[in-house]
Amino acid sequence: MSQLIGEYVCKLDTKGRLLVPSDLVQQLPGVKDDGLIALCGFEKQLNIYPKAEWDKKVKKLSKLSEYDEKSRTFLRLLTRGATPLKLDGAGRVLFPKQLLEYAGITNEMTLTCLFTRIEAWNTTTYNKMMNETPTNMADLAQQLSHIIEGGDDE
Structure with missing residues (x-):
């Protein structure tokens, strides 16, 4: 999958449905068939993954030991509220009330x-x-430069 880009301010309808911007849908191959996965984020936002990307993340996360307490706690927190989202015929997704309340x-x-x-935030x-x-962004870039400039993974 290529990199997702963009920032969109979107309104929800009275039923809590979001009309996914067409520009964003075009960047998400297979989303109409496979859908998305939404879950609670680290900073009171929602994380939304294309299903294929979520599957890759799950494959890596499944290597954590179920016998390790920190791993179990982390996985519970990370997957909190995980919900599949399907686009309807009009290109809308319905978010569960508990996810919207969390964010x-x-x-x-x-x-x-x-x-x-994709991160979904309360706009304010x-x-x-x-x-x-x-x-300061320059300070952050300097602190992370060893990762940013550390080598070509291609």
Whole structure:
């Protein structure tokens, strides 16, 4: 899969359905057949994966030991609320109420693409985070440069 790009501010209808932007659907081959997986994120946002990407993640995560308490706890937290989402004929997905409540999303959300996943945020929370983050991007880049410039994995 190629990298997902874009940021979208979207309205939910009264039933909690999101009309997935057509530009985003075009970046998600197979999404109409395979759907998406949505789950709680680390920072009160939702993580949304194309089904094929989620399957890759599950394959890696399944290597964690079920006998290790930290692994079990991590997996429970990570997969909290995991729900398959299917696009209907109009290109909408219905989010479960508990996921929307977790992220504080009521009638509007911001979708932001991060390579192979999409984050769904309460728009106000997202804008506040992005505008008030005191971290200097140049400092972050310098701290992470060993990873960013560390080698070509292709």
